[in-house]
Amino acid sequence: MAFPINKGDSSSSSTSQYRYDVFVSFRGEDTRNNFTSILIGILDHHGINIFRDDEHLRGEEISDKLFEAIESSRILIIVFSKNYVFSTWCLKELVKILECRKKDQIVLPIFYKVDPSEVRDQKGKFGEALTEHETKFKDKMEVQKWRIALREAGSIGGWHCTKDRPQFTVIKEVFEEIISRVKLNYTKISDVKYPVGIDSRVEDINYLLDIDSNDVRMVVIHGLPGIGKTTIAKAIYDVIAYHFEGSSFVENVKENSRTNDGKHQLRETLCSEILGGRTLKELGAIKKINERKEMPQHKRILIILDDVDELIQVTDLLGECNCFASGSRIIIITRDGKLQSTLQEDYHHLTVYNYKLKELDKHESCELFCQHAFKENKPKKGYSELVDQFLSYTKGLPLALKVIGSNLYPRDDIRYWKSALDKYKRILNPNILEVLKISYNGLEESQQHIFLDIASCLKGLHKDVVEHVLESCNSYDPYIDIEILKDKSLIFVDEYDKLSMHDLMQQMGLEIIKQESKVSKKHKRLLCYDDASELPDTGLEEVEGITLCFPQPIKKDANRFWKDEKSQILDSTVNLQKLVALKVPGSHIKLDEHFERCRLPALKYMEFTSCKNITKLPDLSVIAPNIKRLKLENCENLIEIHQSVGLLEALEYWNLFGCKNLKIIPRILKMKSLDTFFLQGCGSVWKFPDIGQNTERLALPSSIGNLTSLQSSTIDSKSLNDLPSCFSTLPNLEVLVMVNFEKFPKNLDIPDCFPKLAMLTVMNSNITTLPDISSRFPQLKGLYISDCCNLQKIPKLPSCIDKVVVTGCKSLDSQSSRRLLSQFAEKVGLPQNIVCPRGSSHRGYASETDLAHKKGFSFQFDGNVLIPGSKIPKWFNHQIGGSSISFSVSRKLLPSFAFCVVIQVQSKDRYKLYISGYCAINIFVDGYKGSWTEHREIIPTQSSSSSSYSFLWVFYIRDSSLEGIILNEGTEVKLQFEFSNYDPEKAEITVEKCGVHVACTCSPQNSAADKVACIRIHERINVSFDERLKMFLSRVAADVLPFQQKLGGCSKAQDGYYCPLCEIAEDSVLHLFQCCPFAKGLWYGGRWGFRVEMIQAQSIMEFVEHIIDPPMELLAERVNKDQFTLYAAVAMKILWDAREDALLSNTKASIDQLAHRLNKQYDSYVRSLEITQGTEDQSNESVWIDMPIGVPEIQHQCHPTNTIPTPISSMAQPFLNEDADFNPSPPLKKMRTS
DSSP: OOOOOOSSOOOOSOGGGOSEEEEEEEOHHHHTTTHHHHHHHHHHHTTOOEEEHHHHSTTOOSOHHHHHHHHTEEEEEEEEOTTGGGOHHHHHHHHHHHHHHTTTOEEEEEEESSOHHHHHHTOHHHHHHHHHHHHHOSOHHHHHHHHHHHHHHHTSOOEEEOTTSOHHHHHHHHHHHHHHHHHHSSOOOTTOSSOTTHHHHHHHHHHHHOTTSOSOEEEEEEOOTTSOHHHHHHHHHHHHGGGSSEEEEEOOHHHHTTSHHHHHHHHHHHHHHHHHTOOGGGTTOOOOOOSOOSOOSSSOEEEEEEEEOSHHHHHHHHTTSOSOOTTOEEEEEESOTTHHHHHHHHTTTSEEEEEEOOOOOHHHHHHHHHHHHTSSSSOOTTOHHHHHHHHHHHTTOHHHHHHHHHHHTTOOOHHHHHHHHHHHHHSOOHHHHHHHHHHHHTSOHHHHHHHHHIIIIITTSBHHHHHHHHHHHHSSOTHHHHHHHHHTTSOEEOTTSBEEOOHHHHHHHHHHHHHHHHHHOOOSEEOSHHHHHTOOTTOGGGOOEEOOOOSSOOOOOTTSSOBGGGTBOOOTTSOOTTOOEEEOTTOOOOOSHHHHTOOOTTOOEEEOTTOTTOOEEOOHHHHOTTOOEEEOTTOTTOOEEOGGGGGOTTOOEEEOTTOTTOOBOOSOOOOTTOOEEEEOSOTTOOBOTTTOTTOSSEEOOGGGGGOTTOOEEEEEGGGEEEOOGGGGGOTTOOEEEEESOSSOOGGGSSTTOSTTOOEEEEESOOOOOOOOHHHHOTTOOEEEEESOTTOOOOOOOOTTOOEEEEESOTTOOHHHHHHHHHHHHHHHTOOSSOOOTTOSBOOOOOOGGGGOOSEEEEOOOSEEEEEEOSSOOTTOSEEEESSEEEEEEOSSBOOOEEEEEEEEEEESOTTOOEEEEEEEEEEEETTEEEEEEEEEEEEEOOSSSOSEEEEEEEEEEOGGGGTTOBOOTTEEEEEEEEEEESOTTTEEEEEEEEEEEOOOOOOOOOHHHHHHHHHHHHHHSOTTSOHHHHHHHHHHHHTOSOOOOOOTTOOGGGTTOBOTTTSSSBOOHHIIIIISHHHHHHHHHSTTOBOGGGOOOSSHHHHHHHHHSOOGGGOOTTOOHHHHHHHHHHHHHHHHHHHHHHHHTOOOOOHHHHHHHHHHHHHHHHHHHTOOOOOSOOOTTSSBOOOOTTOOOOOOOOOGGGSOOSOSSTTTGGGGGGOSOOOOOOOOOOOOOO
């Protein structure tokens, strides 16, 4: 069994820097023909790229080439044997290997028939050999290095191969360790040049496969053509195949299943791979085998079938799958998402999972495209905007990103790129078209027609509209064909229930239509104005769909679809009996006598949004008696609606929003199917014929009570006198939006009002009080109140409430806000009066690796409240600046908790009524990641002259919602909040701080460690050393400084919790002082040119130890320990303050400025402490570097205003007056020795 690896087991280094997976250092005469040869053979057989010194450099002296090979290997194996130490070659390798260990390369020692203590303590043969080397070599330091290296290597956990422990067992364990590190930490794919976005998808699928479980399971992977299904499948094979006793990747199943010979070849390949144990490189080759063809029942196997489109293809190859050994896995790659449910029915004894492969996100798309177009992972200077346009065109489809990117390389010509983009938008690349068209060619003729109809005319319409249109055209219910198109990923239904498709799939469809039109010389679908203008007079009979965008006002013959400047869209001479949808938003249409003569019995959807020429809506009971949706939004010149509209029994949706001149609407409402009614912004409505023409304000007719199907209604009280009593009795109303009400209507403050009301919105009203909502609306789940400036309090809400949003209510008392938060806390059972042992101030988490997860889970919040506010309530026992926070728990299940964030909104458009986007909350716990997202989340702005305001957003979750998460003792839980703004040009959203209320087991702040560190530092540092610097160093050593995460205003480069100074590496205290380019530049740019990388510290405590008690090799002859410690402490403090400035004020000093501060402040301390300068001589071997001759000391021309910014903490304040300006410091004076 492998011992824990103490050093170098991090996988954070990029794998691209390694040429080899493994370097093996061994003594050939001891193990070449046994242990090492077997280990190397097994690794090589499984595709591990190995460097062997005896093979590559046999007979050569140790050279730079060998050292380069060690540096270029991810894993370094040392096979210690009895004669290993007698080889100076091996010993020099060992020293180099341990140097690389400090750079996060993995070192795995194997003690082959020698005890680790012999290596560590140089006993026995190892001691004899070193003594022998000391007599032979004059350079005693070289032998001393070998002794140190052996001592270190012998202390590393590894494997001990003895007589009692067979070498096969050790080899197996070493093999599994190496494979797990090489294969599972990154995906190595032989046929993918740039494996962008592959790792995360492989990880998701591995979660479904769960190869540690003993059941037999199947995973179906499907998605768009060109999405990378085969690529991902091969990556999975590379990652997990070694876990199985037999494995096979069978390609081109659909193609080869068409003939008996092809089927035979598939079976032969499958059995050969499983029984013969071949590798992925041999797949697809024809093999002659004599082995039995049935599946082995005793072997745990992996089978991947690529390009399957029918169930019969699976059964032909796998039979009934009842003979597989426990733990076997089957992966099916298909374009048909429905195949999973079919397989589950036929293979009910298996667990079958479905995984839909999604497009690459924007960052992945950009990296993949740039790798192909520029051979680097980001756009070249001047090309960013063009790259964004290509990404918008390709929409995350890997195939298109690869093809187009490769075609653009190596062209460094912006005009060429622009021309290419314009051409791609007009003509789909043939290589992309060929792949995308494969799925289309596999459709039935009727399905092909429907796909082309959606691509040309129906994309973006509600699925019900599309179904009605197609049913009218084809005379049959198209539901089955639409479902098949969805299963094959050719189309999809979005969150608004609208049919859509990938833009490149649509372009493929339009290209097919154009090609068909050229062949048939007929235009069945009019895609542009030119198509319509080319129609012969007798060509209208062939037209099935029209999508027109007029380039300019036109005049055409009266017998066509349009007349003078689009004013006439329809003509009575055209047969429109099958017209289902008429949508002409923003057109010049006039509903005059031409329209009134139309008879449209199939018309169900009518939209005239923003049609300014419409003044009257005629009798639709004659024109379109079966209309279902009628949208007249923002028809600002509409005055009258015919009385017949109130009697349309099929009408379900009626929108009169913004019809500001509307005066007459139907007096009788008997629309029994109406479920949604918008009557807002109709300030001129004054007349119901049964009420009287002298009424100044509208009173809704009592017939509104007939709308028993009404589910959603928006009522604007600006033109209403009152609501009739029958309105409150509507039995099915679930959503009510009230706008511009002076007071809450009495008719709604009664028992049994709206028995099904689930969401209530009150906007822009002068309401001062609300009714007893808990009793009046007991089913209410959502309450939204916006810009009700006189509202003073919110009453108690029903227990089922799960969302409350309150904005712009200036008169609302703080007690109402507290009551709201408390009610939700009681709802989820939050414990009261709890504190965190660490105190309420917490640190976030900086490392991206902390966010790594191997599995996922989902959860739902049991309530959330959004209210104005910039402070987190004190009862949140964990608080921190930024968008993430962590805490520890010890329960078996995650307890109930509340999570809150303070969001600052900086409005850039005062007329923007709301800001939309989506928020996400991630929970990281014990290697699992849970995500909750909410799209279309709206944060309304306040009606205020201020452009900046803050909201407190609180989320509640009860423990029962997280029952599936099993915790270990002392598990750390991390929460992260993200908000994606859909309109960043309208407003800037910043997460200022966050907090958690939870019963935790966080360990207290390490006050003991703080105290110990303080004592040690005070003992070791000169007594006259500045007390403030002593305290700073002690707190750094104890790791208790408030190392906060990024706050608002930081650059985008810090979004992944990068160092705010360099913005390229993960943020940490040790990085800040030792590894950051700003740190290196500061140390080196100071007076003595110190190379900080010579401090080989692995922890911040170790770093401080080197500062307060520096070894001699860190000191120049003219620098004593006190001078070094003072110089280093000042440098660390300057770096700390610079980081805080970058975080909080988004200002960043240059390295030159920081170096000048260091010299200036150091001089000030030296003068005050009278520390004597050492001798002037310097050693060439010193880590202190002389400035080159002729090169002046760093000069600075900064103004006094560029001094250290305002202090951010009490600890920083004592140091702020040390740098009043940036004038060059005077030369250092000699002083007495203390």
